Amino acid sequence: MKNLKTFWAKIIIFLSVMGPGIITANVDNDAGGITTYSVAGAHFGYALIWSFIPIIIALVIIQEMCSRMAVVTGKGLADLIREEFGVRVTFYAMTVLVLSNIFNTISEFAGIAASAELFGISKYLLVPVCALFVWWLIVKGTYKSVEKVFLVACLFYVCYIVSGFLSKPDWNLIAKSSIHPSFQFDKAYIFMLIGVVGTTIAPWMQFYQQSSVVEKGIKLENYKYSRLDVIIGAFVVNIIAIFIIIVCANTLFANGIRVETAKDAALALKPLAGQYCFYLFAFGLLNASIFSACILPLSSAYSVCEGMGWEIGVNRTFKEAPQFYSLYTAIIVIGAAVILIPGVKLVPIMLISQATNGILLPFVLIFMLLLVNNKRLMGKYTNSKFYNFCAILIIMAMILLSLFLFFTVFIK
Amino acid sequence: MINMPNQLTDINVSATKMFIFFSQLMDKPVLDKTGKIIGEIYDLTVKSSQVYPLSDALIIRKGFPNRKYAMVNWADIEKIDKEGAQLKIEKSVLSFRQIHDEKKEFTLRRDILDQQVVDTHNHKVIRVNDIQLLVVDHALMIAHVDIGSRGLLRRLGFEKIIDSIVKLFNPQAKYLKVEHLISWKHIQPLTINPVSMTIKIDLPQKNLASIPAADLGDIFLDLNINHQIALFKSLNLINKTKIFTNIDFKTQASLLDEMNDSEISELLNNVPSDEATDFLEKLPREKIKRVLNLIENKYSKRLSQLLGYSSDSAGGLMTTEYIAFTKDTLVQTVLDQIRERKFKSEPVQFIYIIDEVQHLISSTNFRRLILAAPNEPIANFAFPKTYFVHLDSSVKEVAYLMEKYKYFAIPVVDDNNVLQGIITVDDILSQLIAFAWRRLKRIKIMQKS
Numbered sequence: 001m002k003n004l005k006t007f008w009a010k011i012i013i014f015l016s017v018m019g020p021g022i023i024t025a026n027v028d029n030d031a032g033g034i035t036t037y038s039v040a041g042a043h044f045g046y047a048l049i050w051s052f053i054p055i056i057i058a059l060v061i062i063q064e065m066c067s068r069m070a071v072v073t074g075k076g077l078a079d080l081i082r083e084e085f086g087v088r089v090t091f092y093a094m095t096v097l098v099l100s101n102i103f104n105t106i107s108e109f110a111g112i113a114a115s116a117e118l119f120g121i122s123k124y125l126l127v128p129v130c131a132l133f134v135w136w137l138i139v140k141g142t143y144k145s146v147e148k149v150f151l152v153a154c155l156f157y158v159c160y161i162v163s164g165f166l167s168k169p170d171w172n173l174i175a176k177s178s179i180h181p182s183f184q185f186d187k188a189y190i191f192m193l194i195g196v197v198g199t200t201i202a203p204w205m206q207f208y209q210q211s212s213v214v215e216k217g218i219k220l221e222n223y224k225y226s227r228l229d230v231i232i233g234a235f236v237v238n239i240i241a242i243f244i245i246i247v248c249a250n251t252l253f254a255n256g257i258r259v260e261t262a263k264d265a266a267l268a269l270k271p272l273a274g275q276y277c278f279y280l281f282a283f284g285l286l287n288a289s290i291f292s293a294c295i296l297p298l299s300s301a302y303s304v305c306e307g308m309g310w311e312i313g314v315n316r317t318f319k320e321a322p323q324f325y326s327l328y329t330a331i332i333v334i335g336a337a338v339i340l341i342p343g344v345k346l347v348p349i350m351l352i353s354q355a356t357n358g359i360l361l362p363f364v365l366i367f368m369l370l371l372v373n374n375k376r377l378m379g380k381y382t383n384s385k386f387y388n389f390c391a392i393l394i395i396m397a398m399i400l401l402s403l404f405l406f407f408t409v410f411i412k
Numbered sequence: 413m414i415n416m417p418n419q420l421t422d423i424n425v426s427a428t429k430m431f432i433f434f435s436q437l438m439d440k441p442v443l444d445k446t447g448k449i450i451g452e453i454y455d456l457t458v459k460s461s462q463v464y465p466l467s468d469a470l471i472i473r474k475g476f477p478n479r480k481y482a483m484v485n486w487a488d489i490e491k492i493d494k495e496g497a498q499l500k501i502e503k504s505v506l507s508f509r510q511i512h513d514e515k516k517e518f519t520l521r522r523d524i525l526d527q528q529v530v531d532t533h534n535h536k537v538i539r540v541n542d543i544q545l546l547v548v549d550h551a552l553m554i555a556h557v558d559i560g561s562r563g564l565l566r567r568l569g570f571e572k573i574i575d576s577i578v579k580l581f582n583p584q585a586k587y588l589k590v591e592h593l594i595s596w597k598h599i600q601p602l603t604i605n606p607v608s609m610t611i612k613i614d615l616p617q618k619n620l621a622s623i624p625a626a627d628l629g630d631i632f633l634d635l636n637i638n639h640q641i642a643l644f645k646s647l648n649l650i651n652k653t654k655i656f657t658n659i660d661f662k663t664q665a666s667l668l669d670e671m672n673d674s675e676i677s678e679l680l681n682n683v684p685s686d687e688a689t690d691f692l693e694k695l696p697r698e699k700i701k702r703v704l705n706l707i708e709n710k711y712s713k714r715l716s717q718l719l720g721y722s723s724d725s726a727g728g729l730m731t732t733e734y735i736a737f738t739k740d741t742l743v744q745t746v747l748d749q750i751r752e753r754k755f756k757s758e759p760v761q762f763i764y765i766i767d768e769v770q771h772l773i774s775s776t777n778f779r780r781l782i783l784a785a786p787n788e789p790i791a792n793f794a795f796p797k798t799y800f801v802h803l804d805s806s807v808k809e810v811a812y813l814m815e816k817y818k819y820f821a822i823p824v825v826d827d828n829n830v831l832q833g834i835i836t837v838d839d840i841l842s843q844l845i846a847f848a849w850r851r852l853k854r855i856k857i858m859q860k861s
Contacts, residue, residue: 073636073638074636074637074638074639075636082526082539083526083527086526086567087526087541087564087567087568088567088568088569091564091568214636217637217662217663217666219637219666219669221669308539308564309528309538309539309540309541309559
């Protein structure tokens with residue numbers, strides 16, 4: 001009886017702590033992510049599924065450090081970088097972060113525009129409406145209410161799992177290819193692999209997750225639940241990514257159809273997997289794009305204001321936190337406006353966003369490693385030797401991938 | 413707009429004295445007696461003999477990436493300015509070491525620059541962009557902290573460029589004239605002492621106590637949890653009580669978790685009963701029991717009784733701190749007792765008149781008693797009629813009566829007319845504001861549809 005009681009008590013604590021990890025991970029499956037996974041599935045079938053196992057591990061290790069720093073120090077990542085590395089480093093890091101988030105936001109609005117076309121609605125209507133909704137949600141909401149909306153948005157990702165089942169996949173083959181890495185020394189394959197990893201681990205995630213754990217005020221004694229939140233988030237996001245790959249592998253790859261965008265993928269699905277699969281896929285894209293279009297500007301405004309020492313909004317008025325609201329509004333306006341320019345080319349935007357991510361990520365990861373091992377800040381909660389070994393390995397791999405990606409963007 | 417108080421007014425600036433920003437010293441070369449470069453200026457430690465702390469030692473940094481640090485006493489410095497520092501001693505005297513953090517002194521770079529501090533004048537938490545130092549007889553004195561955008565630009569090395577661009581477009585620009593400097597005497601640093609886990613107060617304690625309770629609560633909510641706990645622990649009981657009654661439940665609960673039993677009992681014995689019940693009723697049941705056990709017996713009995721009433725009834729709203737005397741008490745006695753006794757809560761303007769078994773008879777107020785003859789019984793100065801509410805009266809009834817008779821406080825009695833407590837106007841107001849707020853929202857929604 002007592003065991004049962006403590007079990008329920010634990011569940012309740014977990015539910016109160018849950019959020020930051022799951023939300024951050026899910027935003028990761030944004031318009032850009034869905035595009036990458038669709039293309040990966042359509043071009044390479046199940047051949048990339050194995051890569052999600054190391055990605056899950058890397059994601060858990062990196063995000064767990066953020067969560068731990070948030071709980072132990074009570075400060076955001078930008079706060080800590082400012083306090084430990086000074087204003088100059090912070091300023092340049094924030095400039096690149098804002099740039100990269102602006103381009104990411106543009107691609108989220110591109111996702112909204114694409115799903116508008118899939119549903120047969122004019123993008124000149126849907127994009128401004130969504131931009132206004134996103135803006136209103138944060139300006140009028142509180143942290144608690146916004147988090148609830150976000151968690152509901154996370155639920156809608158089930159769309160992809162349902163559409164995965166609708167496409168009647170070959171489970172045996174999937175199981176086999178996820179255990180056996182089938183590495184191909186082929187240029188296109190390696191590019192795709194880097195794309196998949198790069199879209200899953202992005203620099204804004206560390207800033208956002210740490211800030212939202214701080215905002216939630218999670219206590220040290222409940223830290224283990226926060227870690228569970230991170231782990232569940234990493235699994236959920238990658239399982240959904242796998243299902244997107246499954247849908248596309250099963251239909252498009254099997255029939256030899258090549259696609260370049262998520263919109264192409266959805267359209268190609270219609271005759272092959274049926275109308276329901278198409279609508280689920282398109283709705284998933286819309287949901288993911290709106291959701292991420294909320295979080296990216298918010299995360300940028302948070303990080304910049306933390307780092308520069310400006311008042312942070314959400315619970316404040318425009319007059320009290322002018323920098324916060326200006327930045328937040330500007331990113332949304334730019335994101336939506338660029339998409340509404342007739343004949344705008346999206347490929348260069350995607351490339352710039354990947355390149356800026358690639359520049360920033362190594363720095364952020366190195367800062368994190370230095371901060372999390374700083375005894376003065378973390379006390380006895382610094383990384384263990386083994387954990388550091390894993391983290392350094394992952395960080396080195398990420399740096400190599402980022403550099404590679406960065407150079408190829410410009411060589412191409 | 414930030415209010416800039418007392419800039420320079422209490423520091424006597426003569427021609428020989430001048431200001432220098434800490435950012436203008438940072439990373440500048442340090443020369444030894446022979447004129448050889450031995451490293452760069454890294455940090456300053458300060459000692460707090462007065463309101464404005466004076467520089468005490470210089471921390472020199474050398475080497476990259478294998479950094480080493482050395483401390484130099486201020487007496488061994490020949491001169492220090494924007495060009496760098498010149499020492500009176502030779503390099504061989506200095507001992508360079510790997511770590512500089514171990515020192516418990518207060519240092520500018522680690523403890524103030526880029527850190528969050530409390531501005532006790534404007535009642536906000538701010539981040540320090542730069543520190544302005546005053547050169548006083550060879551030493552440096554902390555004069556102001558810079559929190560403006562110019563401080564930021566100076567740190568980034570863009571100040572001159574931006575200045576000239578702004579001048580080009582608008583020589584009269586506000587940007588060029590307004591400095592966002594805040595006098596050090598209004599700054600409360602938030603460095604946490606690693607041993608005691610409280611805010612370091614080796615610098616003169618700043619006037620946190622002079623901040624109104626509600627603002628102090630707001631400042632408090634702007635801090636992160638570690639700073640909240642450390643600041644809370646550093647305060648005296650009066651300020652602790654002030655803060656505790658002005659923050660939200662979540663923060664209250666997390667502070668309670670950080671306190672030991674004697675601290676909890678000390679605090680809650682001092683929190684007025686209506687605030688205490690507001691807090692307690694939100695705790696889980698087992699915890700209420702535990703906390704009540706820590707409080708003085710008499711007070712905890714009263715609290716547990718209050719917890720029994722519904723929170724939107726008169727019983728749930730009332731506080732049990734009131735002033736009551738029997739009808740024959742002399743005016744002088746009443747006034748003396750009010751003077752002597754420290755009443756826990758604010759409502760001293762009303763005095764209730766009761767019989768030997770606590771039945772409410774009537775009431776009077778402070779004004780009447782002051783004007784009365786000191787040696788007459790208080791009953792002679794009572795109001796002709798005293799209105800009251802019952803324990804189960806609703807918020808609406810209470811508010812209606814208080815408004816009708818213009819009461820600042822209204823007595824609450826039980827079914828036998830025994831005085832139980834009083835409800836003050838601020839308690840009713842916060843209920844009504846919440847109520848009006850909900851109504852307003854609903855009206856707005858209705859208007860839209």
